[in-house]
Amino acid sequence: MREEKIVFTKSSFETKKFAEKLAPLLRAGDVISLTGDLGAGKTCFVQGLACGLRVNKKITSPTFALIKEYLNSSNIPFYHFDVYRLKFLQEMLDIGYEEYFFGEGITVVEWGDKIAPLLPDEFLEIKFKRLSNENMRKISIISHGKRWAETAKNWLKESRKDLCTDINTSEA
Ligand SMILES: Nc1ncnc2c1ncn2[C@@H]1O[C@H](COP(=O)(O)OP(=O)(O)O)[C@@H](O)[C@H]1O
Numbered sequence: 001m002r003e004e005k006i007v008f009t010k011s012s013f014e015t016k017k018f019a020e021k022l023a024p025l026l027r028a029g030d031v032i033s034l035t036g037d038l039g040a041g042k043t044c045f046v047q048g049l050a051c052g053l054r055v056n057k058k059i060t061s062p063t064f065a066l067i068k069e070y071l072n073s074s075n076i077p078f079y080h081f082d083v084y085r086l087k088f089l090q091e092m093l094d095i096g097y098e099e100y101f102f103g104e105g106i107t108v109v110e111w112g113d114k115i116a117p118l119l120p121d122e123f124l125e126i127k128f129k130r131l132s133n134e135n136m137r138k139i140s141i142i143s144h145g146k147r148w149a150e151t152a153k154n155w156l157k158e159s160r161k162d163l164c165t166d167i168n169t170s171e172a
């Protein structure tokens with residue numbers, strides 16, 4: 001089951017706020033894959049998510065380490081992967097990715113499309129695209145599996161009043 005919804009944000013602040021609203025809907029074992037070019041807004045989204053999860057650390061991309069692990073006040077681990085520089089899937093096996101993806105924490109993966117074969121059957125895919133207006137982003141929310149379709153619906157319901165979901169732009 002695959003379902004797609006689209007929203008637009010007009011600033012990095014809006015993207016963070018949108019991400020923050022997803023946090024309360026997440027639970028241990030969740031995997032979220034973020035895709036889109038450099039500068040599209042993936043890390044910005046992770047920062048909002050971390051804020052919503054009450055992670056009180058500054059989030060930067062773990063470009064050289066593949067993964068950074070954070071603890072929040074309720075002790076649910078938050079795993080932030082950035083696989084931009086990954087060359088071989090084997091590197092994920094070497095760091096024991098299953099312990100993260102199928103463990104007790106919440107996982108978010110920047111450039112998740114690079115490790116598509118390793119993603120679980122059910123995951124949330126979020127695609128970021130820059131539009132010609134410098135601060136405008138098209139965000140596609142693609143739910144893989146019933147749980148995510150339901151979660152995405154609730155997330156968008158929470159966000160609807162803050163976000164534009166229906167604009168006319170030929171490039172969107
Ligand atoms: N609507 C928006 N959403 C997210 N980021 C935005 C937006 N508008 C401008 N930006 C800027 O775009 C850049 C996104 O960078 P980043 O999140 O690191 O991208 P990525 O991780 O995808 O490479 C930041 O400098 C951010 O301030």
Ligand SMILES: [Mg+2]
Nearest residue numbers: 042043061110
């Ligand atoms: Mg990034």
